[in-house]
Amino acid sequence: MWFDMENFAGQFAAEEVNLVNSVFKLLLSMVLGAMVGLERRHKGQIAGMRTFALICMGATLAMLVSIYIPMRLFNWTANGDPGRIAAQVISGIGFLGAGAIIQMKGSVRGLTTAAGMWMTASIGLAVGAGMYKVAVIAGVLIILVLTLLEICEKHLFKGREQKIVRLKVNYIVKDASPFRQFFSTHNVHISDEFLRYDYTQETTIINFMVRSHDKTDFIKLFDEIHATGDVLSLTLTNEVNN
Numbered sequence: 001m002w003f004d005m006e007n008f009a010g011q012f013a014a015e016e017v018n019l020v021n022s023v024f025k026l027l028l029s030m031v032l033g034a035m036v037g038l039e040r041r042h043k044g045q046i047a048g049m050r051t052f053a054l055i056c057m058g059a060t061l062a063m064l065v066s067i068y069i070p071m072r073l074f075n076w077t078a079n080g081d082p083g084r085i086a087a088q089v090i091s092g093i094g095f096l097g098a099g100a101i102i103q104m105k106g107s108v109r110g111l112t113t114a115a116g117m118w119m120t121a122s123i124g125l126a127v128g129a130g131m132y133k134v135a136v137i138a139g140v141l142i143i144l145v146l147t148l149l150e151i152c153e154k155h156l157f158k159g160r161e162q163k164i165v166r167l168k169v170n171y172i173v174k175d176a177s178p179f180r181q182f183f184s185t186h187n188v189h190i191s192d193e194f195l196r197y198d199y200t201q202e203t204t205i206i207n208f209m210v211r212s213h214d215k216t217d218f219i220k221l222f223d224e225i226h227a228t229g230d231v232l233s234l235t236l237t238n239e240v241n242n
Helices: 005-013 019-042 049-073 084-100 111-128 132-156 177-185 218-226
Strands: 102-104 107-109 162-169 189-198 203-211 231-237
Touching (some): 019 049, 019 111, 049 084, 111 132, 177 218, 218 231
Antiparallel strands (some): 162 231, 189 203
């Protein structure tokens, strides 16, 4: 018989690295990584299924190589360190994580995706080491964190997302407290503010970082601020212009 089931099962369950269990581990890590990537892609992130699948598979392959070299060359003696190559994955994944983080003026995006990459790489290492149950459970927990906890955050902090109100004023502002009073009247909390002066045109750009409820009427707020006659433009955005 060309296919020996007993031999196949033995290779699959073997602790040593062989073709059968290596292919299975790579396939499992591909599926787990793609699951996480699917959720990230659904949220509109650039890193999607292919990126996370490759990260997880790469970490698994690194773990397999880490196990294979001491097994093959050192016969599991003290000269071989199964964790040496795999350990570099944890530090090396930081480069990909940094690439996933988009820093804008006043806000940072991509931290969750970067953390997901780091966790996915760890799952790949677990699969490569043969910790199948732990890897699958970790994959499920990542999906729960990225979905259920997001729902909880939105429920707990509903309407409290940070926004930036940008004012361009036609004079050099020495005291911004009159503008702060408008926000206080509408129960809008100012967490920080940034000012940029243009002395050639005698204008000031003020960026107020604010938190408010969903019911806040920013149009009415802007009308009141504009009524002072000193404001050239008003913008509601998520990015600070400094």
